[in-house]
Amino acid sequence: MRDYDFENFEAKWREFWEETGLHTCRNDDPRPKYYCLDMFPYPSGSGLHVGHWRGYVLSDVCSRFKTLQGYNVLHPMGWDAFGLPAENDAIKKKIHPRINTEKNIDNIRRQLKEIGAMYNWDREFSTTDPEYFKWTQWIFVNMFKKGLAYKREMPINWCPSCKTGVANEEVVNGNCERCGSEVSKKSLNQWMLKITEYAERLLNDIDKLDWPEQVKLLQRNWIGRSEGADVVFKAISARDGSERDFTVYTTRPDTLFGATYVVFAPEHAMVSEICDPAKEKEIKDYIDWAGKQTDIDRTNAKKDKTGVFIGAYAINPVNGEKVPIWISDYVLMGYGTGAIMAVPAHDERDFEFATKFNIPIIEVIYSDQAKRNPDGTLVEAHIIDGKLINSGDFNGMDWQDAKEKITAQLAAKGRGRKTVNYKMRDWIYSRQRYWGEPIPLVNCEKCGWVAIPESQLPVLLPEVESYEPTGTGESPLAGISEWVNTTCPDCGGPAKRETDTMPQWAGSSWYFLRYPDPKCADGIADPQILKRWMPVDLYVGGIEHAILHLLYSRFFVKFLFDIGAVEFDEPFSRLFNQGMICRISDKTGKVEKMSKSKGNVVGPDEIVKQYGTDTLRLYELFVGPPEMESEWSDRSIEGIYRFMKRAWKWTLEAKEKAGASDDPETLRQRHILIKNCTERLETFKFNTIISALMEFINFATDEKNAGLAVSRETVETFLIMISPLAPHFAEELWRELGAGETIFKQKWPPFDEALTKAGTWTVVVQISGKVRGKFDVPADSADAEIEKLALADERIAKWVEGKQVAKVIVRPNPKTNSALVNIVVK
RNA sequence: GGGUGAGUGGCGGAACUGGUAGACGCGCCAGACUUAGGAUCUGGUGGGGUAUCCCCGUGAGAGUUCAAGUCUCUCCUCGCCCACCA
Numbered sequence: 050m051r052d053y054d055f056e057n058f059e060a061k062w063r064e065f066w067e068e069t070g071l072h073t074c075r076n077d078d079p080r081p082k083y084y085c086l087d088m089f090p091y092p093s094g095s096g097l098h099v100g101h102w103r104g105y106v107l108s109d110v111c112s113r114f115k116t117l118q119g120y121n122v123l124h125p126m127g128w129d130a131f132g133l134p135a136e137n138d139a140i141k142k143k144i145h146p147r148i149n150t151e152k153n154i155d156n157i158r159r160q161l162k163e164i165g166a167m168y169n170w171d172r173e174f175s176t177t178d179p180e181y182f183k184w185t186q187w188i189f190v191n192m193f194k195k196g197l198a199y200k201r202e203m204p205i206n207w208c209p210s211c212k213t214g215v216a217n218e219e220v221v222n223g224n225c226e227r228c229g230s231e232v233s234k235k236s237l238n239q240w241m242l243k244i245t246e247y248a249e250r251l252l253n254d255i256d257k258l259d260w261p262e263q264v265k266l267l268q269r270n271w272i273g274r275s276e277g278a279d280v281v282f283k284a285i286s287a288r289d290g291s292e293r294d295f296t297v298y299t300t301r302p303d304t305l306f307g308a309t310y311v312v313f314a315p316e317h318a319m320v321s322e323i324c325d326p327a328k329e330k331e332i333k334d335y336i337d338w339a340g341k342q343t344d345i346d347r348t349n350a351k352k353d354k355t356g357v358f359i360g361a362y363a364i365n366p367v368n369g370e371k372v373p374i375w376i377s378d379y380v381l382m383g384y385g386t387g388a389i390m391a392v393p394a395h396d397e398r399d400f401e402f403a404t405k406f407n408i409p410i411i412e413v414i415y416s417d418q419a420k421r422n423p424d425g426t427l428v429e430a431h432i433i434d435g436k437l438i439n440s441g442d443f444n445g446m447d448w449q450d451a452k453e454k455i456t457a458q459l460a461a462k463g464r465g466r467k468t469v470n471y472k473m474r475d476w477i478y479s480r481q482r483y484w485g486e487p488i489p490l491v492n493c494e495k496c497g498w499v500a501i502p503e504s505q506l507p508v509l510l511p512e513v514e515s516y517e518p519t520g521t522g523e524s525p526l527a528g529i530s531e532w533v534n535t536t537c538p539d540c541g542g543p544a545k546r547e548t549d550t551m552p553q554w555a556g557s558s559w560y561f562l563r564y565p566d567p568k569c570a571d572g573i574a575d576p577q578i579l580k581r582w583m584p585v586d587l588y589v590g591g592i593e594h595a596i597l598h599l600l601y602s603r604f605f606v607k608f609l610f611d612i613g614a615v616e617f618d619e620p621f622s623r624l625f626n627q628g629m630i631c632r633i634s635d636k637t638g639k640v641e642k643m644s645k646s647k648g649n650v651v652g653p654d655e656i657v658k659q660y661g662t663d664t665l666r667l668y669e670l671f672v673g674p675p676e677m678e679s680e681w682s683d684r685s686i687e688g689i690y691r692f693m694k695r696a697w698k699w700t701l702e703a704k705e706k707a708g709a710s711d712d713p714e715t716l717r718q719r720h721i722l723i724k725n726c727t728e729r730l731e732t733f734k735f736n737t738i739i740s741a742l743m744e745f746i747n748f749a750t751d752e753k754n755a756g757l758a759v760s761r762e763t764v765e766t767f768l769i770m771i772s773p774l775a776p777h778f779a780e781e782l783w784r785e786l787g788a789g790e791t792i793f794k795q796k797w798p799p800f801d802e803a804l805t806k807a808g809t810w811t812v813v814v815q816i817s818g819k820v821r822g823k824f825d826v827p828a829d830s831a832d833a834e835i836e837k838l839a840l841a842d843e844r845i846a847k848w849v850e851g852k853q854v855a856k857v858i859v860r861p862n863p864k865t866n867s868a869l870v871n872i873v874v875k
Numbered sequence: 876g877g878g879u880g881a882g883u884g885g886c887g888g889a890a891c892u893g894g895u896a897g898a899c900g901c902g903c904c905a906g907a908c909u910u911a912g913g914a915u916c917u918g919g920u921g922g923g924g925u926a927u928c929c930c931c932g933u934g935a936g937a938g939u940u941c942a943a944g945u946c947u948c949u950c951c952u953c954g955c956c957c958a959c960c961a
Contacts, residue, residue, distance in 0.1 A: 222958095263879070263956085270878080270957065277961080299961060312961090354959085377959095384960045391961085397876090398959050472960050595956090671900075673887065678954085685887065688900045694915095728891095737889070740899035747899090752917085813895045818942050820895055858941055860894060869894050873941050 053697040055661030059777040063165055071793055074169050076565065076578050078121040084582050085112045085122060086561055086621075088590030088598070091129045091553075092153035094138040097160050098650040099669065099681065100630035100643035106669045107627055107735065108589040109166040113773035114730045116167070117797040123582055125564040126161065126168040128154050128175040131182075132553025133211055133227050136484035140517055146484045150177060160653060164662055165776050172567045176486075176556030181563060183507035184573045185555050186489040188605065189478075190500040191612055193490065197243045198478070200498065205477050207235035212518035213481045214239060216552060217474055218271075218597045234340070237522050240488060240549060242476040244604050248272055249469075250618075251603055260624040261676070264595045271596050273472025278302040278456045280390065280465040282311060283364040284374065287325035295319055295363075298385030298470055301395065302459070303451035306440035307413035308390040309403065311363045312356065312375045314382040315339045323374070325360025332357055332376065339378040354379060354402040365390075366464040367455065368441060377402065385470055393430065400430035413439050414448050476601070478552060483516035483525045485550030493537035493544040502538050508546070524548040557598055558605040561585055561620055573614060580616055588621040591629070599624070625733065628673070632681040640680055651681060663775035664690045670735040670774065689739075693778065696746050696771070700782045703749070703764045712757035716804060718748050719763045723800035726770045735774075742771055761786075769795055807866040814839045815871040816848040828866065832859040839870040849874055 066072055087108050090101070112124040130150045138153070139146035154175065161168065174181050192198045205214040210230035214237055219226040244251075252272045255265050277300035283292050297311060313320055315336045324332055335357045356377030363374050379398055380389050393403035394412040403410055410427060412419075415438045419431035437443045443451050459465030479488070489501040489508045501508055511532040516525055526548040527533060537544040559573065565582040566574035573579075602620050610618040629642045632649040641647050656665045668686045673679030711719065725741035728734075745767060748754060765788055772779035772792050783792040806828060812835055814822040822844040826835060836859050839845060852874040861868040 266879075267956065273960065275960075297961080301961080352959085379959045379961090381960065389961045396961070398961075401959095470960080592955090671887090677881095680887070682887070682901075685901055691915095692900085736887095737899075740889075743899055811895080815894085815942075818894095818940095823895075856941060858894090860942095862894075864891070865894090867895075869942090871894080871941050 050698065050701055053661075053694045053778075055663065055777065058781045059165070059662055062777045062780045063162060065780075066165075066167065066791070066793070067170070069791070071791065072167050072169060073171050074121060074123050076581065080119055080121040082582055083112075083115040083120040083122045083587075084565075084585045085115065085124045085587045086564075086585045086589070087126065088588070088594060089127045089129050089557070089560060090157060091132065091134050092150050092157055093134060094142065094149070094153055095645050095650075096153075096156050097653060098643055098645075099653050099656065099665070100650075102164060102653055102665070103630055103669050103672075103675070104589045104591065104627040105161065105166055106164060106666050107625070107675055107733075108587065109164065110666075110670070110730070110735065110773045111587060111589075112167055113776060113793065114797070116793060117769065117773065117795060119796065122167075123172075123564065124166075124168055125172045125567075126166075126170070127173050127560060127564070128157075128177075129553070129557045129560070130154065130175045130177045131485045131551075131556050133213070133480075133482065133484075134553070136482060136516070137211070137228070139484070146516065147177070150175075163653065163657055164666060167776075169564075172564050174563065174567050176560065179507045179509060180568075180570070181560075182486045182556060184563070185486050185551065185559070186501070186506050186508060187503060187573070188559060188609070189486075189551070189555070190489055190503070190506070192242060192608060193498075193500050195608075195612070197246065197608065198240055199243070200238060200240050202236060202238045203241075204234045204236045205239055206232045207237070208232055209520075211482075212520040214477055214479060216477045216554075216597075218476075218600070235522065237479075237481075239477050240479040240547075242478050242604075244476045244601075245471060245473055247604050247607055248274070248471045248473055250607055251600065254603070254607075254619055258619060258624070259622055261592075261626055264592065264599070264624060264626065267595045268600060271473060271600065275300050275470050275472075277468060277470065278452075278459065278465050279386065279468045280305065280459060281366060281463075282390070283366070284319065284323050285362050285364070285371075286323040287328075287359070287361040288323065293319070293323070295388055296386045297388045297390045298468065299390055301392065301452070302455045302465070303437065303443075303448045304392040304395045304413050305365065305367045305390065305455055306437075306443070307392040307394050307411045308365055308370075308372060309393060309409045309411055310373045310375055310391045312377050312380045312389050312391055312402075313359075314380040314387040315376050315378055316382045317376070317387045319388075320359060320376055323359070323361040328357070328360045332359055335376065342378065354398070354405050356402065356406065358406075366459060366462065373408070375402075375406075383474060384472065394427060395430055395432055397430045397432075400427070411439055413437055476604075478555075479549035480552050481522060481524045482518055482550055483510070483513065485552065486510075486555055487526065488547040488549055488551060490547045491535055491537060491544040492547065493540060493542055495542050496537055496539045496544075498547075499537055499539050499544070505538065510550075524550060526550070554597060554601050558601040559609070561588075561602070562606075562609075562615065573609070576614075576616070583615070583617050584619060585621045586623060588624045589627060590624075592626040595626075625676070627675055628677040628679055630672070630681050631678055642678075643681065651683075656686070660686060660690045661693075661777070663778045664693050667693070667739055667774055671739045673736060675733055675735050692739075692743055692746065693775070695750060696742070696767075697778070697782070699746055699750050700764060700768065701785065703759050704761075704786055707759050707761040707764050709760060710758060711760045711763055714754070715749075715757050715759050715763060717807065718745060719766055720800045720804040721745075722770055723766065723798055724802070724805055727797070727800065730773070738774065742767075742774075745770075765795075766798055768792060769798065806863065809866070810861065810863075811867045812839060813867060813869050814842065814845055815869065816845070817873050818871060821845060821848055826868070829863070830861075830868075832861065835859050835861070835868050835870060839872065845872070848872075 085108050112122045116122050135150050136146050139149040206220050208215050208225040208230055210228045220232050225232050279296050281294050281296050284295050356375045358373055358375050361374045362371045391399040393399040393410040414435040416433040416435035418433050420428040437446045437451050456467050487508045490498050493499050511529050533546050535544055562573050566578045606620045607618050609615045631640050632643050633640055643650050668689045722745045726738055729738045768779045768783055779792050809825040810828050812824050812826055822842055836857055855875050856873040858871040
């Protein structure tokens with residue numbers, strides 16, 4: 050008997066599938082479409098490890114399953130090759146990023162081909178291809194024309210190691226998401242995209258997505274919508290007594306009577322205009338100190354409140370009270386108006402600040418649940434529901450009600466209005482690096498910023514000797530005067546090119562729109578073809594993109610919808626986040642996420658060599674529920690390999706003796722197998738599909754069942770069931786069987802629910818909820834009959850003897866071929 | 876601090892709308908075959924006991940129910956995310 054000699058046929062079938070077009074997908078195919086997409090990788094120098102494999106195997110299994118079910122499946126792959134990771138890898142190896150990237154892509158493409166994934170390689174592209182990034186630039190130009198791109202000098206997050214500015218979304222705990230260096234603030238002239246204009250729609254449309262709740266929540270929190278009121282206070286300058294208005298934002302206008310001071314962010318422009326000249330030095334020192342604080346220092350929750358009274362006062366518009374104006378770094382310039390009214394009685398931060406600086410605390414919402422000192426003063430700020438006190442005409446009003454009424458009164462006096470605020474900021478789109486799409490604008494002395502016309506796109510990256518970041522806040526492109534100096538497309542006069550490049554996220558924010566029509570020369574893609582394929586039916590990737598990539602992509606699609614370039618306004622109908630693969634780290638001895646720096650990676654190449662790619666595929670799925678973090682085990686993969694060998698042996702043996710029909714029990718097991726595989730593929734329970742396949746092989750190879758007749762159809766069915774998971778294995782045995790052309794042109798068989806039923810039911814008898822006996826009855830026995838047999842059973846009789854039967858419950862369950870009888874005795 | 880998800884054998888994990896807890900696999904034990912086995916096959920494997928039978932068992936405690944891993948409440952532990960957003 051032939052061994053499971055995977056090394057002799059895996060490569061052969063991959064070539065065969067590619068040559069015969071299993072890996073191509075036609076836009077004019079009449080079958081219903083299914084667009085199954087992986088988050089495309091950036092071509093890292095170290096290649097892929099088995100943790101990356103998990104998502105790719107998962108989407109490939111879905112693609113093959115959908116193909117067998119009769120869908121026309123689009124399952125493309127490409128490369129996110131611009132950006133910091135690719136450039137940093139190139140710099141480290143001292144190879145030009147273009148060359149290095151191509152090399153890395155070749156390696157990863159080879160690895161991907163080895164899992165036998167049915168990617169549509171004829172649609173492959175890289176975000177660095179000029180024919181592709183022409184349209185990345187075109188999208189930017191259109192945003193610029195619609196006023197969604199603007200340049201502004203502002204303090205941004207500066208990564209000293211990557212030597213570039215990075216987006217708010219890229220700063221994690223004050224560190225650069227990419228390299229882990231501590232991010233500082235640097236004032237730079239930056240291109241920004243007004244993603245905030247789409248905040249409301251980005252928030253509302255989350256509801257219509259079939260995404261994991263966790264990701265939806267993360268996006269909602271990131272957008273961070275809050276409702277409240279702008280309230281206009283009057284400031285009295287300590288310099289000359291002059292008056293001027295300033296606005297604060299509050300979500301609690303109902304507590305306005307409890308405002309005992311106001312706070313400006315240290316950077317607030319009005320501070321220098323109204324502060325007491327005698328305090329200028331103290332204020333300046335504080336502003337300098339606050340500016341030097343890193344994000345880590347500043348956001349440390351345990352940190353004491355700090356601040357300076359600037360010597361000026363503000364007038365509260367509801368009661369004319371005069372309250373002191375402070376500056377403190379707990380108020381952020383970037384949110385709301387950069388100024389707040391402080392209500393220490395009902396806000397934790399204000400309470401802490403007021404306590405430290407001896408500022409009065411006035412309760413305006415009364416609750417008898419508030420924690421109080423013996424003298425009646427508050428122990429802490431209370432934010433409990435209640436009725437208003439100390440609030441003039443509003444006393445006794447419910448706080449919710451008072452929100453509306455006080456806001457309305459302010460509006461009537463022209464001193465405020467209802468407003469909505471978002472935590473989300475505009476997107477910092479400039480990078481001071483070489484390896485990115487050039488921002489396609491020129492600065493003309495006469496016309497200002499002018500977009501490069503579509504006919505002159507793409508603006509190519511100039512070939513350079515030195516592409517390393519300068520660290521000066523300018524891109525390396527700024528040093529190439531023959532590239533920088535150009536003419537204005539509008540007036541023909543002298544102009545300078547923008548030298549910043551786009552962020553890594555630019556190319557990945559619309560790549561899913563390109564696969565349906567990757568060669569399109571006159572637009573992002575043909576609108577009719579796009580309409581046929583979009584939106585993506587299944588998008589598979591890691592949860593680390595929950596905010597950045599997924600939010601940016603949604604923003605791009607909504608913008609393209611608005612300018613009429615696409616006919617849908619959400620890109621991904623269904624999202625699936627695969628869990629990480631962890632393994633014990635050689636360095637720390639702890640179970641950690643698999644990564645090169647942790648020294649705990651397992652490369653797919655070595656596993657493929659030892660066990661074959663199908664065993665690796667099955668193990669990736671068997672390791673645990675696909676959405677959960679799972680631990681790699683070198684031992685468990687042996688178990689899968691054993692199963693593969695057993696299944697191989699059974700198929701070859703069964704082939705010899707297979708007849709025209711099945712024993713009834715074999716037929717039943719076949720239908721159970723189809724049912725389990727179908728249902729579990731549809732619900733992403735991949736780990737238990739393998740259990741079902743194992744159960745079938747355990748049944749089929751059990752000595753007790755050696756005499757049962759097995760049909761050829763049953764053998765073929767088993768191969769079809771395993772084919773999405775172990776395609777090479779299934780194809781090879783399909784040919785051994787002489788079953789004809791490729792297994793992937795077969796139809797996924799239906800199952801007959803009735804045939805999965807057993808002829809008998811197991812009756813489980815409980816006495817007052819405890820299992821006391823079991824016996825078999827013919828299937829579909831009547832409840833009364835089952836009850837009678839249960840009470841007559843001798844093992845049951847001794848429990849009932851001398852007791853009174855209070856109640857008997859009979860619950861047949863045809864689904865599990867069982868019935869339950871619970872006899873309640875007293 | 877806020878939010879959120881999860882706690883089941885020695886281990887990874889099963890368990891549909893509440894209805895036989897521990898599927899499947901790993902590991903372990905015993906046996907077969909063998910010069911040998913870290914190959915393969917067969918059987919066993921939650922804990923405890925006066926062992927064809929009984930008791931206890933899904934992080935802890937309460938509750939609802941004929942019946943709870945599953946539903947409700949309180950608490951503990953761990954993971955992840957956000958973290959002065961007014």
